[in-house]
Amino acid sequence: MSPQSIGLKDNRMNLTSRSGSHMVKSRLEALGYHESEIDMVSFYKKFIELADKKGSVYDDDLVSLMESKGPDDMKDAYILDYLNVSSGCKTIPTATARISFGGKNFQEAACGDGAVDAATKAIDRIAGYKITIEDFNLSAVTEGREALGKVKMTARSDSGVFTGFGTSTDIVEASALAYMDIVNKIARLKKFNKKLPSAR
Numbered sequence: 001m002s003p004q005s006i007g008l009k010d011n012r013m014n015l016t017s018r019s020g021s022h023m024v025k026s027r028l029e030a031l032g033y034h035e036s037e038i039d040m041v042s043f044y045k046k047f048i049e050l051a052d053k054k055g056s057v058y059d060d061d062l063v064s065l066m067e068s069k070g071p072d073d074m075k076d077a078y079i080l081d082y083l084n085v086s087s088g089c090k091t092i093p094t095a096t097a098r099i100s101f102g103g104k105n106f107q108e109a110a111c112g113d114g115a116v117d118a119a120t121k122a123i124d125r126i127a128g129y130k131i132t133i134e135d136f137n138l139s140a141v142t143e144g145r146e147a148l149g150k151v152k153m154t155a156r157s158d159s160g161v162f163t164g165f166g167t168s169t170d171i172v173e174a175s176a177l178a179y180m181d182i183v184n185k186i187a188r189l190k191k192f193n194k195k196l197p198s199a200r
Contacts, residue, residue, distance in 0.1 A: 014058050014163070017051035024062075031059060031197065033066060050074075058163050059196050060185045067192035076184040077101060077191075078127060085172050087115040097122040097176070116175040123176065127183045132156045138174075141167060153178040159189045160196025 015024060021044045028038055046065050051057050068074050082098035095118035098107040108125035112118030116136075124131065135154035142148045151166045151174040162185045166177025189195065 014056040015047075015051065015062075016056060017048055019051070019057075027059070028062060028066065031063060037066075056163075059198070060160065060162055060189055063192065063194050063196065064185075064188045067194060073188070073191075076180075077187045078180060078183050080123075080176060080180050081105065082107075083119060083122075083173060083176050085115045085119055087118070093118040095119040095122045097126065099123065099126045099180075101126070115172045119172055119176045120179045123179055123183060127187075129157055129183060129186055131179075131182065131186070133179075134161070136175075138171060149174050151175045151178040153182065155179070155182050156198075157182075157186050158195075159186050159199055161198040162186060162196075 015027065021040055024044060024047055025035075025038060025040055028043075029035070043065065047057065047062075050061060050065065054061070064074060079100045080097065081100050083095065085093070085095045087093035092111050093113070093115050094109060094111050095115065096107065096109040097119065098105055100106075106126045108122050110118055110121035110125055112121050120131075120133070133153060133155045135152075137152040139150050139152070140147050141150045148167055148169055149171050151171070153164045153166075153175065155162055155164070162182045164178040164181030164185065166174040166179070166181060168174040168177060
């Protein structure tokens with residue numbers, strides 16, 4: 001079964017804990033890994049652990065699993081410690097973000113076309129990556145006035161196309177967390193000096 005046969009435009013299929021070892025191996029080979037490089041028994045155990053934790057596993061997750069030497073390599077390098085956003089009628093949306101990285105705290109502020117745009121620009125000033133958001137989806141996880149919102153965001157960088165997720169009762173915070181998820185995925189691939197096939 002190919003991605004195109006079910007209506008997908010490219011090979012960025014997400015895998016789950018129900019994906020068999022043959023499908024996972026096929027995806028690794030599509031990412032450029034040779035059969036001799038893949039210890040499928042060991043890798044599949046790590047894949048299932050990650051799939052059970054995250055739900056969906058994407059190409060960048062597979063590459064990170066292949067390249068990682070231990071659990072520390074899979075940890076997030078950038079942590080969002082603080083986010084404050086100001087926006088409203090006749091007000092220029094402004095965001096201030098504080099992120100911890102490498103044992104140090106970095107803080108930046110930025111203006112944007114909206115609250116989410118301002119937040120991502122503030123994060124960009126700290127992380128330093130050139131990221132273009134290509135798709136944004138918001139869904140409700142729970143019901144009621146304090147409902148949790150889940151943001152699924154797809155973005156492109158020079159390392160490829162990444163999908164990030166964020167959950168919060170605040171839409172802007174959920175969006176910022178999804179963006180941070182993407183930032184950390186990019187950071188991991190850059191640490192391993194790898195790019196996805198979707199990079200161009």
